[in-house]
Amino acid sequence: MHPTRLDGGQLANLHTFLAVARRLSFAAAADELCLTPSAVSHRIARLERSLGLLLFQRLTRNIRLTADGERIFAALEKSMAELDAALYPEAGSEPSGRVVLHAHPSIAQCWLAPRLAVLAERHPRIELDIRTGNGDADFRGGRADLALYYADGHFPGLVSRKLMDEEMAPVCSPAYAERHGLAADPARLRGCRLLHDAQAWRQAAHDAEWTLWARRHGGESLLPPRGLTLDRSDPAWWPAARIAAWKPFAARRRWRRTRTS
Numbered sequence: 001m002h003p004t005r006l007d008g009g010q011l012a013n014l015h016t017f018l019a020v021a022r023r024l025s026f027a028a029a030a031d032e033l034c035l036t037p038s039a040v041s042h043r044i045a046r047l048e049r050s051l052g053l054l055l056f057q058r059l060t061r062n063i064r065l066t067a068d069g070e071r072i073f074a075a076l077e078k079s080m081a082e083l084d085a086a087l088y089p090e091a092g093s094e095p096s097g098r099v100v101l102h103a104h105p106s107i108a109q110c111w112l113a114p115r116l117a118v119l120a121e122r123h124p125r126i127e128l129d130i131r132t133g134n135g136d137a138d139f140r141g142g143r144a145d146l147a148l149y150y151a152d153g154h155f156p157g158l159v160s161r162k163l164m165d166e167e168m169a170p171v172c173s174p175a176y177a178e179r180h181g182l183a184a185d186p187a188r189l190r191g192c193r194l195l196h197d198a199q200a201w202r203q204a205a206h207d208a209e210w211t212l213w214a215r216r217h218g219g220e221s222l223l224p225p226r227g228l229t230l231d232r233s234d235p236a237w238w239p240a241a242r243i244a245a246w247k248p249f250a251a252r253r254r255w256r257r258t259r260t261s
Contacts, residue, residue: 013047014076016040017055021073022098022129024063096125102137103130103148104199112148134199134231150201168213187222194227 019029020040030037048055055069065073081097088096103112108130119128131137137147139158153160170189172182181188198206205211206229214220 010047010050013043013050016043017047018073018076018080020044020056020063021065021069021076024065026063094125095123098127098129099146100129100131100144101146101148102144103132104134104150105132106197107148107150108132136202152201168209170213186218189222190224192224194224196227196229198229198231 016029016033016035019032020026023029023032026037026040026044029035030040033040044055051072053068053072054066055072057064057066077098084096101112112130116128119126131144137144139145139147148163149155150166153162172192176192177183180192182192194207194210196206197209200209207223207227210223210227211220214222
């Protein structure tokens with residue numbers, strides 16, 4: 001028979017593995033478990049020795065689950081969900097469990113964060129794990145369950161739901177608008193410097209949003225040749241709101257976006 005048994009120590013090591021696998025970080029797991037990163041690392045090492053398996057690839061700046069790690073992680077997630085249902089049968093159809101949500105940083109900060117308190121109040125049994133990044137969600141690798149995107153809703157092989165429509169309009173500080181006479185003559189926009197979102201949506205050009213707006217409001221001849229490009233929407237509001245101090249920089253659009261999941 002296999003010498004490894006699920007005694008108290010082994011269960012503690014599996015619990016530690018689950019925390020690390022969910023966050024792919026020894027430090028984050030240590031914070032969750034109120035342990036030191038060294039203690040977490042030792043528990044994982046003991047688990048790997050007892051199982052005779054390598055559960056994580058230790059890279060220079062991060063870690064990844066191995067194939068065996070993915071297999072055990074999936075089994076533990078399923079077992080924990082079944083145990084939770086057995087321990088709390090009164091929950092009925094109330095949504096519960098862990099959900100990994102991928103979102104671009106700007107969406108997470110400007111749209112999602114203000115709604116988290118309401119979500120927690122309505123669905124207290126949902127454990128939301130938010131991952132931010134400018135790349136696409138890793139559904140195939142099991143690193144995301146849902147995603148918030150600004151897109152047209154066309155995602156082959158996935159189910160998407162429209163959350164809202166968008167309206168775009170140029171904005172800047174009153175002082176900047178007065179200095180350039182923008183209220184009297186919008187065509188003077190060409191003498192300004194625009195702020196661009198480098199990744200407004202997948203495969204979009206860096207000036208895609210301004211180009212879309214200009215085509216609907218007088219043509220691309222309105223757009224100046226100069227601009228500042230950022231890879232997130234939210235930092236663009238800082239120079240736009242304080243344009244009196246940041247003289248070279250100008251208008252930025254406001255939005256109500258369509259998100260898909």
